[in-house]
Amino acid sequence: MAKSISVSKTTQEGTSSDILVKEGRALYSIWKQTNSLKDSTNPKGFDTRLGKLLQQLKAMSPLDSGQISRQTLHQHNVDKIDRRRRSEALWFVENEVACRDFIKKSKKGFTSLTALQAAMRKASKEAEAEPTEVEAADDQPSKEEVSKVGRSSKPSKDDIVQSVLKACEYSGVDLLEIAEALMQIEEQSSNATETKVAA
Numbered sequence: 001m002a003k004s005i006s007v008s009k010t011t012q013e014g015t016s017s018d019i020l021v022k023e024g025r026a027l028y029s030i031w032k033q034t035n036s037l038k039d040s041t042n043p044k045g046f047d048t049r050l051g052k053l054l055q056q057l058k059a060m061s062p063l064d065s066g067q068i069s070r071q072t073l074h075q076h077n078v079d080k081i082d083r084r085r086r087s088e089a090l091w092f093v094e095n096e097v098a099c100r101d102f103i104k105k106s107k108k109g110f111t112s113l114t115a116l117q118a119a120m121r122k123a124s125k126e127a128e129a130e131p132t133e134v135e136a137a138d139d140q141p142s143k144e145e146v147s148k149v150g151r152s153s154k155p156s157k158d159d160i161v162q163s164v165l166k167a168c169e170y171s172g173v174d175l176l177e178i179a180e181a182l183m184q185i186e187e188q189s190s191n192a193t194e195t196k197v198a199a
Contacts, residue, residue, distance in 0.1 A: 023053050024076035031081050037110050041092060041099075047085075047113060051093030053078065054086060088113035 027050050040047040057068045057076060073079035078086065092099055092113055102120055103110065110116040155163070168175050 020053060020056060021076050023049065024078045027053065028077045028080060037112055037116065047089040047092055050086065051089035054090040055093050088117065091117065
């Protein structure tokens, strides 16, 4: 009984593998044909079929990295298809929903998956660079800051004192040390002025 189960299992795997080999052969035969991106990415198009085949082979891969071995690629007749084309087809299938959505929203068409990939990368970088509404609001100066800048370009004595207090708090420096340092600077400045006058 156990033997018949294992034989049946082998037959199912063999059939599955045969189907994938057949698909690889069919893909290789049409690989060099010129297809528009619209044709090649439709459900029965070259890139969609190639991507799905590669996705299945990747899932079946015994390698920890999930990479497809050269032997497997050769066995399924896809090793002769350009490596970049294989990579792009797999990328398309793995990101199919986002890709189709991007193509749909795009005002211009794309001639290849290379162009689509580049456009999506660029859009992604631009989206990361743009500040969100919350960040944009944070970047705006407060009314208090605007009024201080507007009333005079020089800070008042109180503004300077507040700045020194905040700096001391932030740095953990005692305010008396700052006062002593300021007095030393004042003394040195006075001595230098007296020396100049005497000369």
